[in-house]
Amino acid sequence: MSPEREEMLCKPNLSLFPNATIVDGRFFWGFQCQDGWYDLLNNALSLASAWCDIADCEQVTVLEVKEKFGGLRIHYQGGDDYVKGVFNFAETMSVNICAICGTRVGNRRMHYHHPRCDAHYEE
Numbered sequence: 001m002s003p004e005r006e007e008m009l010c011k012p013n014l015s016l017f018p019n020a021t022i023v024d025g026r027f028f029w030g031f032q033c034q035d036g037w038y039d040l041l042n043n044a045l046s047l048a049s050a051w052c053d054i055a056d057c058e059q060v061t062v063l064e065v066k067e068k069f070g071g072l073r074i075h076y077q078g079g080d081d082y083v084k085g086v087f088n089f090a091e092t093m094s095v096n097i098c099a100i101c102g103t104r105v106g107n108r109r110m111h112y113h114h115p116r117c118d119a120h121y122e123e
């Protein structure tokens with residue numbers, strides 16, 4: 001994740017990332033995926049964070065975010081069924097989104113190891 005987007009994911013959702021640090025003046029946590037899934041992560045984290053603020057559920061702590069078997073993986077502690085649903089949905093959506101640029105990827109790419117659009121397929 002680029003430093004700019006890393007901060008844009010961390011800063012508004014610091015309650016989810018208690019071990020975020022400042023690197024070169026920006027919030028840094030350590031997302032192990034590329035920028036193509038930024039929108040997906042931004043929406044999922046915003047929903048989970050907002051839910052934790054109003055619901056009576058255990059505080060969510062995100063432990064690891066990475067690409068595995070061609071899909072987004074969000075490992076976390078806490079939360080409830082709502083948070084689980086939000087993160088499951090983001091993970092499911094990710095297999096049809098190029099992990100590099102965010103372009104929609106057709107079903108024909110699903111059996112490959114990484115979701116990539118035609119432009120980024122060779123990378």
Ligand SMILES: [Zn+2]
Pocket residue numbers: 098099100101102103116117118119120
């Ligand atoms: Zn792409």
